[in-house]
Amino acid sequence: MPVSVAIVGPPGSGKTALWRAMAQGRGADGVAMVDVPDPRLDRLAATVRPKKVVHAQVRVVDAPPGSRAQRVAAAREADVVIKVAPFFGPAAEPVKALEEIEMDLILADLASVEKRLETLARELRAGRKGAEPEASALERAKQHLESGQALVSLDLDADATGWLAGLAPATLKPSVYVANIADDRLPNGGDALDRLTPLAVAARATRPLTVCAALEAELLEMSPQEATEYRAAYGLPDSTLAELARAIWQAGGLITFFTAGEPEVRAWPCDRDAPAPVAAGVIHTDFLRSFIRAEVTSVDELCEAGSMEALRAAGRLRVEGREYVVKDGDVIFFRVGR
Numbered sequence: 001m002p003v004s005v006a007i008v009g010p011p012g013s014g015k016t017a018l019w020r021a022m023a024q025g026r027g028a029d030g031v032a033m034v035d036v037p038d039p040r041l042d043r044l045a046a047t048v049r050p051k052k053v054v055h056a057q058v059r060v061v062d063a064p065p066g067s068r069a070q071r072v073a074a075a076r077e078a079d080v081v082i083k084v085a086p087f088f089g090p091a092a093e094p095v096k097a098l099e100e101i102e103m104d105l106i107l108a109d110l111a112s113v114e115k116r117l118e119t120l121a122r123e124l125r126a127g128r129k130g131a132e133p134e135a136s137a138l139e140r141a142k143q144h145l146e147s148g149q150a151l152v153s154l155d156l157d158a159d160a161t162g163w164l165a166g167l168a169p170a171t172l173k174p175s176v177y178v179a180n181i182a183d184d185r186l187p188n189g190g191d192a193l194d195r196l197t198p199l200a201v202a203a204r205a206t207r208p209l210t211v212c213a214a215l216e217a218e219l220l221e222m223s224p225q226e227a228t229e230y231r232a233a234y235g236l237p238d239s240t241l242a243e244l245a246r247a248i249w250q251a252g253g254l255i256t257f258f259t260a261g262e263p264e265v266r267a268w269p270c271d272r273d274a275p276a277p278v279a280a281g282v283i284h285t286d287f288l289r290s291f292i293r294a295e296v297t298s299v300d301e302l303c304e305a306g307s308m309e310a311l312r313a314a315g316r317l318r319v320e321g322r323e324y325v326v327k328d329g330d331v332i333f334f335r336v337g338r
Ligand SMILES: Nc1nc2c(ncn2[C@@H]2O[C@H](COP(=O)(O)OP(=O)(O)OP(=O)(O)O)[C@@H](O)[C@H]2O)c(=O)[nH]1
Pocket: 009, 010, 011, 012, 013, 014, 015, 016, 017, 018, 063, 064, 065, 066, 088, 089, 180, 181, 182, 183, 211, 212, 213, 214, 215
């Protein structure tokens, strides 16, 4: 399953422009599969020269304009939510506009928590003992939401997280904050980041980013040379979308590992702290069960040696078992049984 990202924000904040910039001409109806740029994958591909190179991907969904229900649903279905504040045009208070959208998500979650609490109250009256701890956890969540705070900023134990996750609340999702800036704010965005940072801190999110969504989307229509000239003229870095991808990875608690064979060199997303069999399960669900061992190296070592086979022949592949925690940047060959 690819990582799923929803773009939400105030009306007219440039969500669709950002979606177009991320989609790079692919996708339809506001849904696009987007390659995650990764220089390490490029280096592996240049060394191994495989038949096929496959990037890790994210599924990016543009929340449709106007409809509150669709916006809430998009955030609930996502793994990571991109929140866009409009620092361009006549929008006087971009931060306040985004806060209103966040409040709306909080209210939607509050409604689901209250509904679940009603059910639990009935179960308690009927004498279901197990309902008690769940009800008290949800009562805490309710108070937190009522005080105008997102669930992501509430400290929850594993049980409480599980009960809440059952309600798929939008405000439990990690966020990436984006200041969509007018081109006259380039290259740094002026005070946009300073103004957006308190929201990111409150949501325990990574540092906000500046993006010039409309310009990024326009540059896609140009030839690469023209686009490069424009970037230089505006002081627009060409790394913006890669940075956004990195922020999504970090927010989602993800790392990347690689497989590097002749037929295919590929980047895979994987949960941080995942043990080797779980990482193998990303490639094929059966591998979770049939995992025998992992043969591991790094991008640097593989590029120096030329191939996994060369490293294996030289006895330089590390052999790791079930307990091994996969690291960002590992290149892995999984031995699996039947
Ligand atoms: N100057 C400037 N204009 C932008 C930028 N991003 C978007 N716009 C303009 O703002 C308007 C709205 O952009 P959209 O991308 O449609 O915004 P949206 O958030 O998808 O809007 P809704 O879906 O209707 O809520 C368009 O006219 C864009 O060209 C930007 O970075 N700078």
